[in-house]
Amino acid sequence: MQPDPNSHPHLAPGCRLGENNQQCVLLMPERALRLNGPSLEIVRRCDGKHSVQQIITELQQIYSKAEPKKVETDILGYLALLQKQRALDFA
């Protein structure tokens, strides 16, 4: 299941960013995911305003030394994982 590049992901109800021991975490029912580097950059942009394609483009700029195709694949994989956890809704 791959997210549509034109859809706009946002955090599902009951999912929000939090902080613990100076580390960003994604809080959700019965779970918490540690976020660092790229994962935090992705989740920060799941605000209902960025499309999946915009998130990809922006991260390709931030991580300009990485292979752009690899950045895209990683982002799509991570969004699919968050969707499976029910941490995201797509508008």
Added chain:
Amino acid sequence: MSNEITNPLALIAELTHRCPLHCVYCSNPLELQSRANELDTQAWLRVFQQAADFGVLQADFTGGEPLARTDIPDLVRAARTAGLYVNLITSGLPLDEPKLDALLVAGLDHLQLSFQGAREEIAAEISGTKSHAQKLRVLEWLKSRRVAVTLNFVIHQRNLDQLAEMLAIAESSSATRVEFAHVQYYGWAFANRELLLPTPEQLAASIAFFKRAQERLSGKIRVEYVVPDYYAKYPKPCMGGWGRKLMLITPSGEALPCHAAKIIPGLKFENVKDRSLREIWEISEAFQKFRGEAWMQEPCKTCDRRALDFGGCRCQALLLAGDPAATDPVCTLAPTRERVDAILAALHKTPEPKTLTTPAWLYRPNPAT
């Protein structure tokens, strides 16, 4: 495995033992605490602040029925303000729309609604109360409100034929998560075990059902299930390991490593009225007793799985092997596994339950005031 002490991730706040339901598998101890002994609002506020400062991420408000406390919106607000993710585990019975809205305004993140079945009749038999219709009303109210919703169905011999109806209730609700929890056998459930344990055929059918549901609903609803320990090959990593991830506070303020720990003889529990959470977690005798591996017996001591399941459940070891430091008897490597097999074998010889008469349930009462 490292023996380094890390902070707990979740605080289970057993706010009260009062409850309008009398479920025959209640996870509360057989000896219930009275309202007079409950921690007051200020004491809980202190606990939530200490927990957040200590690095705890989530607070699970449970009971009894946590909504039996009238200060519940204040407790939710305080825990949320302290920085915790606030989860309410409720029967939904005391709820109405204004109360629900007050909880959401206070900052409730996640509401977990418990179900005793898919139909009024079985739910009333199991909980000793008429409660099912109210739960369905709560689900309707939740549809128009922004909060994470989990439905929790406790399943056993008597309601396993209703799985499809249970899942249909979840699918027609706003839940993003549904838990199917086979009963585990401690406390009240231990007393009612013979009436609750599923047959191997029922268990296998249920697992096949959950796997199909997970596949079909992937990305829509997270379907999670727990199998009964008695049928497992290896024990569960109970509480994620003793004193590793979770801390439970009883209504009167005692800090326990798990729901049932008070049944273990000789353990002394500290109270949050006397000591800080950090102190209790790091140095109290009860939290150190089965932390790490030094307490383990064979076969756990030299087993490759000891860092995966931490020897299983200490309370189950006490209940079935008579020794809380023994390998969890549900483990197929345990010397006492034959006791579990004997319980399961006896079950198969029991005649079909007579549906014309109500079984001789032992109901969980309300605590004395």
